Amino acid sequence: MTVGCAGGLNVILKSMLNPGDEVIVPTPFFWEFKNYINNFGGVTRFVETKEDFQLDIGNIEAAITKQTKAILINSPNNPTGAVYNEESLRQLAGLLNTKREQGQEIYIITDDAYKKLVYDNITLPNVFKMYDLVLSVTSHSKDLALAGERIGYVAISPNIKDLDLLVSAMTISIRVLGFVNAPALFQRVAGKFQRTSVSIADYEKKRDALYAILMEAGLECVKPQGAFYMFPKSPIPDELEFVRTLQQEERIMVVPGRGFGRAGYFRIAYCLPMEKILGAREGFLRIGDRYYKGGK
Amino acid sequence: MKNSSWIRAMFEEGEKLKKKFGAENIYDFSLGNPITEPPEALKEELIRVASSDAKGMHRYMSNSGYEDVREEIAQYQSETSGLPFTKNHIVMTVGAAGGLNVVFKSILDPGDEVIVPCPFFVEFMFYIGNHNGVMKLVDTKDDFHLDMDKIKSAITRKTKAILINSPHNPTGVVYNEKELSELAALLKERGQKGQRIYIVADEAYRKIIYNGTRLPNLASLYDDTVTVTCHSKDLGLAGERIGYIAMSPRIKNVKSLIDATIFANRILGFINAPAIMQRVVSKFQRNSVDIMEYQIKRDAIYNILVESGFEVVKPAGAFYIFPKSPIPDDVLFVKTMLQHHILTVPGVGFGKPGYFRIAYCVNMDVIEKSRPYFKEVGELLRNGKQ
Numbered sequence: 109m110t111v112g113c114a115g116g117l118n119v120i121l122k123s124m125l126n127p128g129d130e131v132i133v134p135t136p137f138f139w140e141f142k143n144y145i146n147n148f149g150g151v152t153r154f155v156e157t158k159e160d161f162q163l164d165i166g167n168i169e170a171a172i173t174k175q176t177k178a179i180l181i182n183s184p185n186n187p188t189g190a191v192y193n194e195e196s197l198r199q200l201a202g203l204l205n206t207k208r209e210q211g212q213e214i215y216i217i218t219d220d221a222y223k224k225l226v227y228d229n230i231t232l233p234n235v236f237k238m239y240d241l242v243l244s245v246t247s248h249s250k251d252l253a254l255a256g257e258r259i260g261y262v263a264i265s266p267n268i269k270d271l272d273l274l275v276s277a278m279t280i281s282i283r284v285l286g287f288v289n290a291p292a293l294f295q296r297v298a299g300k301f302q303r304t305s306v307s308i309a310d311y312e313k314k315r316d317a318l319y320a321i322l323m324e325a326g327l328e329c330v331k332p333q334g335a336f337y338m339f340p341k342s343p344i345p346d347e348l349e350f351v352r353t354l355q356q357e358e359r360i361m362v363v364p365g366r367g368f369g370r371a372g373y374f375r376i377a378y379c380l381p382m383e384k385i386l387g388a389r390e391g392f393l394r395i396g397d398r399y400y401k402g403g404k
Numbered sequence: 405m406k407n408s409s410w411i412r413a414m415f416e417e418g419e420k421l422k423k424k425f426g427a428e429n430i431y432d433f434s435l436g437n438p439i440t441e442p443p444e445a446l447k448e449e450l451i452r453v454a455s456s457d458a459k460g461m462h463r464y465m466s467n468s469g470y471e472d473v474r475e476e477i478a479q480y481q482s483e484t485s486g487l488p489f490t491k492n493h494i495v496m497t498v499g500a501a502g503g504l505n506v507v508f509k510s511i512l513d514p515g516d517e518v519i520v521p522c523p524f525f526v527e528f529m530f531y532i533g534n535h536n537g538v539m540k541l542v543d544t545k546d547d548f549h550l551d552m553d554k555i556k557s558a559i560t561r562k563t564k565a566i567l568i569n570s571p572h573n574p575t576g577v578v579y580n581e582k583e584l585s586e587l588a589a590l591l592k593e594r595g596q597k598g599q600r601i602y603i604v605a606d607e608a609y610r611k612i613i614y615n616g617t618r619l620p621n622l623a624s625l626y627d628d629t630v631t632v633t634c635h636s637k638d639l640g641l642a643g644e645r646i647g648y649i650a651m652s653p654r655i656k657n658v659k660s661l662i663d664a665t666i667f668a669n670r671i672l673g674f675i676n677a678p679a680i681m682q683r684v685v686s687k688f689q690r691n692s693v694d695i696m697e698y699q700i701k702r703d704a705i706y707n708i709l710v711e712s713g714f715e716v717v718k719p720a721g722a723f724y725i726f727p728k729s730p731i732p733d734d735v736l737f738v739k740t741m742l743q744h745h746i747l748t749v750p751g752v753g754f755g756k757p758g759y760f761r762i763a764y765c766v767n768m769d770v771i772e773k774s775r776p777y778f779k780e781v782g783e784l785l786r787n788g789k790q
Contacts, residue, residue, distance in 0.1 A: 111498055111645070111674060118673035143671035255464040256679030258498070258645075283409075284530035286505035287498060291678040292643030293450075 109290035110282065112258040113221045116245035117144050117180075120217055120262060122285055123277035125150040129177040131217075134163060136339065136370035138186045138219075151175070154369060160330050161190035161339070165199045172207065178215040179204075183232070184222040187368045187375035188339040189315075189332020191226055194233040201239035208241075215241045221260075222335040224251040224305040227312045230333055240267035248298050250336075251305040259294040311336055311378075314385055318378045321389045325396030336379040339365070343399035347374050358391030409526060410753025411435060414738070418747040425745065431766075431774040434747040436573065438723065438765035440693045442640040446684060453683045461683075467676050468666045469496025469648070473686040480689035481631075481650045485623045488653050495665045496677035499645040500608045500634035504531045504567075505672055507604055507630055507649060510664035512537040516564040518604075521550060523726065523756035525573045525606075537564070541755055547717050548577040548726070552586050559594060565602040566591070568622065571609040574754045574761040575726040576702075576719020578613060581620040588626035595628070600656070605631045608647075609722040611638035611692040614699045617720045627654035630661075635685050637723075638692040646681040698723055698764075704771050705764045711775075712782035723765040726751070730785040734760050737785075744777040 110116035125131070127149030133141050135154045145152045153176070155167045168179065179200070183192040204214050218235050223246060226232050236242050247260030268274060282289065289295075315332060322329050322340055329340035342350040347364045351374055354360045365373030378385055414434040422430045453461070468474065474491035481489040497503035508518070514536035520528050522541040532539045542558045545551050555566065566587070570579040591601045605622045610633060613619055623629040634647025649665055651658055669676070702719060709716045709727050716727035729737040734750040734757050741748055741760075751759030764771060 114670075114673035114675050116673075140671060144673065147672065249464075254462045256462050256676060258675060258678050280409075283501075284527065285534065285672070286501035286503075286531060287674070288501050288645060289643060291645050291681070293680065294678070 109295050110245070110247075110260045110262055111287045111290055112249060112255075112260045113219060113245050113247035114140065114144070115258065115282075115287050115290075116247070116260050116262045117141070117217070117219065118147060118285060119278050119281045119287070120243055120245065121145060121148050121150060122281040123274060124215065125177060128175060130173060130175040132168060132171050132176060132179040134168070134179075134181060136161070136185075136187055136365065136368035136373065138182060139367055139369070141180055141182075141219075145180075150177075157188075157190075161185065161188040163192055163196040163200060165196065165203060168200065169203055172214070174212070176212070176214050178217050180217045180219065181235075182219040182221070184225055184332070184334025185337075186222070186335055187337045187363070187365075188330065189335045189337045190330065191230060191232060191333040197233050197235055198238055201235075204239060204241070213241060215243060218242065218244045220244050220246040222250055225308060225311055225336060226334040227308070227315060228333055232334075236263075236265050240265060240269075242268075248294075248301070252298065252301055253306050254294060254298070257291060257294045259290055259298050261290070314378050314382060317382065317385050318376065321385070321392050324389075325392040326400040327392070327396060336377060338376045338378060339368075339370075339373050340376070342372050342374055343395075345372055347372055350374065354391070354395060358388070358395060360388050360391050411526070411749050414747055414749050417742065421742070421745065421747070430745050430747065431770050431777065432747045433762040433764060433766065433770075433774075434749055436637075436723065436763045436765060437642060438637060438640060438693075439767060440640045440697065440765065443688070443691055443693060445691070446639060446688055449687055450680070450684050453680055462679055465676060465679065467670045468662075469494070469677055470679075470682050470686075473682045474648075476686040477648060477650070477689060481623075485621045485652075487623055489650065490653070492662060493651045493653055493658065495649045495651075495662070495669060496682050497632070497634075497647050497649055497669065498674045498677055499636060499642075499647045500606060500632050501527065501531070502645065502669075502672075502674050502677075503632035503634070503647050503649045504528070504604070504606060505534060506665050506668045506674070507632060508532055508535045508537055509668040509672060510661060511564055511602060511630075513564075515562060517560060517562045519555060519558050519563060519566040521555075521568070523548070523574055523751065523754035523759065525569060526753055526755070528567055528569075532567075538562070544575075544577075548572065548575040550579060550583045550587060552583070552590060555587065556590055559590075559601070561599065563594075563599070563601050565604050567604045567606060569606040569608075570619065571613055571719075571721025572724075573609065573722055574724045574749070574751075575717065576722045576724045577717065578617050578619060578720040581618075581625075584620050584622060584625055588622075591626060591628075600628055603629045605629060607631055607633040609637055612695060612698055612723060613721040614695070614702060615720070619721075623650070623652040623654070627652060627656070629655070635681075635688070639685060639688055640693050641681065641685070644678060644681045646677055646685055648677070701764045701766075701768060701771055704768065705762060708771070708775050708778050709762075712778040713786060714778075714782060723763060725762045725764060726754075726756075726759050727762070729758050729760050730782065732758055734758055740785075741777075741781055744781055746774055746777050746781070
């Protein structure tokens with residue numbers, strides 16, 4: 109049990125990394141990953157995803173070096189909302205199994221913070237079933253709306269060899285990093301709610317509403333299948349300027365894509381009341397007119 | 405990894421013995437995990453907070469913690485120090501262990517040194533090492549009080565902080581105003597020469613203090629003081645991981661230190677202190693579990709040790725006592741004690757071989773029942789020596 113996902117990731121990385129070890133992170137990515145890896149002298153190797161934000165196995169293969177210790181995948185993804193499909197994950201497992209046969213053990217660390225927030229009746233592929241060296245980190249910040257309580261856990265595949273050693277390392281890490289243990293009260297509470305979540309239908313409605321607005325406005329955007337983020341293309345290459353315009357002229361607050369390692373895009377977090385999403389429609393439409401219909 | 409903690413090693417040894425002989429036949433003094441329950445009023449407050457219909461009770465808040473909570477704590481800090489603490493000087497943390505990691509991440513550059521008086525709580529070594537600091541151990545005097553000459557000669561150009569833990573784990577010593585003033589004077593001298601050395605005060609046991617002993621307020625003695633505390637012991641909430649950092653308003657450029665700690669709290673993966681317990685503890689800054697109960701236990705264990713012929717400094721606080729081992733090999737001694745079903749931790753686990761630690765935060769019953777065994781071991785060893 110860990111102090112949220114952020115705590116869990118730090119515990120894993122502390123236990124796993126030697127200074128100079130590399131962790132592959134598909135981009136766009138949640139910026140904190142870089143800080144977490146850096147905390148333990150690790151090196152983040154960024155790998156571009158495809159146009160639709162799915163894993164690019166060719167790019168991943170090219171990024172693997174002798175120093176690669178792990179690949180950190182976050183699906184449903186922050187900031188894109190992409191859910192990595194079964195096929196790409198199987199390819200990833202295949203690639204890493206080939207490396208294993210060649211004598212290099214590379215772990216998959218899955219940040220499953222948004223695992224219950226998936227839409228369109230899709231099922232999140234289970235990476236444990238595909239590959240042996242898997243550690244899954246999750247929290248109840250989103251699925252049980254307990255972000256402030258800092259409660260999560262790490263699940264370590266029973267197929268990992270030297271399992272006891274890794275578990276001992278993590279038990280010590282959780283102590284020496286100063287977490288000591290996950291908060292007592294919410295360990296007990298969360299234990300009973302493993303099969304429960306906040307209303308996913310609610311989020312799905314918000315996703316649909318926001319996506320429809322963006323399409324109406326003429327923005328380019330991959331329809332997300334999970335999490336509560338959308339990551340549209342900025343109408344102009346300098347998304348910083350665009351984000352400022354959106355804020356100053358339409359009072360719509362979003363985050364520039366470079367905060368996630370991908371300039372030219374911006375992130376919308378739609379985990380807010382429906383009326384805010386609908387209220388922003390006019391603003392998005394005006395922006396669309398301005399940039400796409402000659403208003404520029 | 406294997407030598408990471410004698411405390412845990414003994415704890416695990418004890419679990420095995422308990423299975424073999426039954427828990428009631430093992431006298432486990434190995435772990436500082438108090439049996440004392442939180443105050444009844446705190447449980448009521450917890451129920452009140454948990455039942456609140458207010459929206460957003462469990463959401464993220466500012467990484468430094470709730471504003472109103474920090475305001476309450478700042479007020480308490482101002483009362484005890486006489487300094488103008490505001491909510492900005494307080495960062496809520498995942499216990500004192502979390503707080504210390506945040507502080508060291510914020511103040512240390514690789515190779516920076518932190519002076520730690522010895523014996524010491526072994527986790528400090530990891531907390532400093534985590535952030536590429538170098539721990540410089542400095543022996544204390546025979547009565548475990550600070551040895552100013554030794555501290556003075558341990559200071560180098562790389563010294564960034566001295567970590568003061570009082571009431572102290574594992575000795576139970578409480579540093580007095582005189583020695584802390586001397587320490588402050590020594591550090592001020594370095595300050596005048598342009599070297600800032602922080603005092604990082606680990607006050608996890610600050611309310612567990614006996615016979616009207618007063619805990620001197622370090623922040624009022626020395627400007628560059630960062631205090632870290634938690635409610636694990638004073639409110640019996642060890643498992644809930646709730647504490648805070650209080651940065652003296654007199655620290656020069658305190659704003660940049662505050663910003664650094666808030667950032668460190670985030671990127672080290674704590675993000676924020678657990679929400680519900682922040683709200684609860686803010687109302688209990690002036691309360692604590694029953695200290696008298698601890699004092700009675702302290703007296704009982706002290707008397708048992710003295711009667712049994714052990715050499716021991718009477719502790720003024722915390723719930724530890726650190727007697728001299730009757731034989732030089734403390735690990736062998738602790739193993740001998742184990743045969744008598746008494747679980748303690750060898751001094752080597754605190755950087756001080758030749759001693760052992762007793763954590764007496766256990767039922768009075770356990771202390772009383774252990775009496776004949778301490779006597780037996782004491783006699784055995786005295787006879788053995790003759």
